[in-house]
Amino acid sequence: MVAVSPLLRRRLLSTSVTRTHHKPQQQWSIKQVTKSNFADTLEDIKSHVSNSDFVAVSLQNTGFFSAPWQRVSPFDTADTAYLKAKYAAERFQVLHFAVCPFTVRASKVTAYPYNFHLFPRPELKMEMPSYSFYCQTSSLISMARQGFDFNSCINDGISYLSREQESAAKIQMGNPILAKNVTESTSTLSVADSVFIERIKSHIKNWKKACKETSTRKEGNQIQDALVRSLRKLVLGNEEYDSRPCMNIDVCSERQAQLVVEMLQEFADDVVPLIIPAKGGAMQAVRVVLTSSKEDKDLLQGKLQNDEQELKKKVRGFREVIDLISASQKPVVSHGSLNDLTLIHSKFIAPLPPTVDEFMCSLRLAFPLVIDVNHLMKEINPLRKVTSIPSAISQLKNRFFTPIDMEIPCQAMENEDTILGQNVVKICELFARLCSILKIDPADVKSDKEKRASALEAYANIFRPFCTASEEPIDGEIKIWTNNTRTVSCEDLVFLWGFGDRVTAGVLKSLLQESHEAFSKEFDVRLVDTSCAIVIFWQHGLSETFLNTMNKCSDMCGPLREMVSEGLRAAGYETYNRACRLGFWESSLADSLDRALANSDCASEADSKTKCSDRCNEWIINLDDL
Structure with a gap:
């Protein structure tokens, strides 16, 4: 038997103690949302967003950068940083998206975290090059080690459902769109517009007159054979929609569709305009339906609205959650907002515009106030070099007295996996601790822009990389090192x-x-x-x-x-x-x-x-x- 020296024995004992008393990471109960429980959960989320002051977001995407220089760096201007984030957003896909409405009252944080399991659109996955697919697969493997279930995500995942997909689904299911959804302004008319309107107006007047004349003829005295009726239908373009006469007016653009809809207001007593979308979400035609009375018109519009609601339930996707957050106009709290928001914009709002200024204008229409905790962290000197949320929380606990009570009333089911989505709750906790240290009262933030707290407003909507709120951005001025002012x-x-x-x-x-x-x-x-x-x-x-x-x-x-x-x-x-x-x-x-x-x-x-x-x-x- 080989004798063990006292020094080696002490080292072995200390190693054993360290492994035995390793403190497990704190886990919160996160509601896991998939296709099977999406419809039931959506109403709860809507209520929680409405009653909360903030909405924290965090997402997990596929892939990683194929080259180190393609990541956003301190020496990037706002333009180059956006171009890099745009490139990544258009290559990668979102696999799961955590949303957490929360309120902060003194030292108490009340949070309602939800983690949505998503699956990308199949046509985008097929277009990925081999190296990009390898990068994404490597990222998926690392997620699998954390308990990510691919089969569950694909088989029971929630669709992205972009606006283009929704329009395509309506086409496949034969559902037109009520004309009230067309909002383009046509206050200025060109000569071509005026000619187009007058031609369509004359055509509709003749069509209505022919329809009414046909309906008032008595059977037996003026019976038309099948050939005559077919020829009249072919010449006038008559069709039927729910046993009502209708005709289709082909259009080349949304502007022409709006011109037709506005012109049809002259026939508002007995005409219902519908938009027939084409593939890709464009407008293909305006369908004009002739009703017999005002009561018949109200009956048709009510039926169409019910059909639209039923269709949304069948083809609904995660974009409904994005629309819900946008409609609330609540401040959005994130970590690394530029990369996350370009992904959100690209997948769920609209294609990314070419410049950062256009991106910011488009984003503010959806989310008027975005707060990145990174910019709050840079105001505290020990956190200037920290990029990890758990590390930041740990250092704040060690250096500052900031007692935070995290309350999560919405508990997950016992058989649910609560690993995914933890990061969004940590963002809420970190945000509350940073506000406490910086003497910012989150309760002063209101949805009304004029009543927002100026202290938090200074940290909002900053998409310039590695910039702190106390520094005025100067055109052409950049940093080379993150930890150097x-x-x-x-x-x-x-x-x-x-x-x-x-x-x-x-x-x-x-x-x-x-x-x-x-x-x-x-x-x-x-x-x-x-x-x-x-x-x-x-x-x-x-x-x-x-x-x-x-x-x-x-x-x-x-x-x-x-x-x-x-x-x-x-x-x-x-x-x-x-x-x-x-x-x-x-x-x-x-x-x-x-x-x-x-x-x-x-x-x-x-x-x-x-x-x-x-x-x-x-x-x-x-x-x-x-």
């Missing part, structure tokens, strides 16, 4: 690549110090990935001097000429921005910058050819003018 202009950044593999930032900085006079002043180097680095010139103007030298080989000398001969390349921030804007999402940033430079050279060459052609045209003599 020092900012730099985009014009003072230079991207370098082609310096070889396995080169550290320190080694590259040493090589640059002796290569050019621009590096005689203060500068720093940071690696973005293994292929590319950022050089930060802290004195304005030095970046332009260095780039001018890189563009003129004749001005190079010494070590810099040698580095360029070995493949060193450089570009300003605009090239990086162009790579993101044009969608050059290569696996290495160096390849993306090369493509952006090539695109810029092609554009410059095309412009020069156009100018040359214009100058040549000035000297061309037209013989017909002589």
Whole structure:
């Protein structure tokens, strides 16, 4: 038997004690919502959202970034950060979405957490490239280790149900849409609009007259044979809708549909307009139904509204929850709002617009007040470097006295899995603790915009990356390091690549110090990935001097000429921005910058050819003018 030394015995005993007394993570009871209990749960959620002050959201999506530089970084402007988030939102899918209406009263938080199991649209899954599918599968495997049941999600998951899908479902089920859903303004009419309206109005008058004349004829005296009736129906375009005469008016756009609907108000006593949607949610035609009396018209409209409600129950999806939160106009609390909100907007609201300004305008129509706890965390110095919610809560408990009583009245069923959706409750707790430390009273927040607490308003609707509420965003000013308050202009950044593999930032900085006079002043180097680095010139103007030298080989000398001969390349921030804007999402940033430079050279060459052609045209003599 081998003797064990006292030191080794003490180490083994301490390890054993640590494993035995490991404290389990706190678990709350989260209601798991699937297709089978979605309809019953929706009314409860509607009531809880209405009675709460905030709605916390958290989602789990598929996939991860195929390259580190594609993640939002401190050196990204609001535009480039949005382009990166947009790229991710359009590639990934939402697998489950946690929603938690909650109120904060002093130290008590009352929360109603729900976790929705979703499944993506099949046509989007089929279009994924192999590498992207691998990335998503890898993420799903990590979720499976946490207890995620794929079969349950797919077989009993809730559909996304975008607006386009809802319209397509109505087409398949033969349900038209009441014309009251058309809201486009047509206050200004063109000549073409006026001609279109008058032509359709005349057609409807003739159709109504023919229908009434046919209905008043007595049987036996003026009996028409089947051929005559068929010809009249073909010429007039007569059809029947629930035994009532109707006709279809083809339209080319929503504007034309609105023009027809507004014109039909002149026949409001006995006509009911319906919208027939086409595939993709566009408007295909306006169906005009002729009723026999006002009572008959009310009866038809009531039946159509009932049919629409029944249809919604059959094709309903998670978008109803998003619409419910949007209709409440309650402040939305999240963690990492830019990435989450681009996903929400892309999957459940509308396709993402091309620019961040358009995105913010569109998002505020749905969610007027979005509070990201990240910006609250950055106001507390110990949390500036923290990105994890559990770590932030743990540090706040250790450093500050902030007693928070979490109450969750809505209990899950005993056989339900309560692992998924925990994060949304932690967001509620973290938000309450941060408000307590920052002396912000959440009870002052009201749905009315004019009555919102100014303290929380300062932290709302901030989509600029790594920005705190106390800092006024300056155009062109960005951060390089998350934990450093020092900012730099985009014009003072230079991207370098082609310096070889396995080169550290320190080694590259040493090589640059002796290569050019621009590096005689203060500068720093940071690696973005293994292929590319950022050089930060802290004195304005030095970046332009260095780039001018890189563009003129004749001005190079010494070590810099040698580095360029070995493949060193450089570009300003605009090239990086162009790579993101044009969608050059290569696996290495160096390849993306090369493509952006090539695109810029092609554009410059095309412009020069156009100018040359214009100058040549000035000297061309037209013989017909002589």
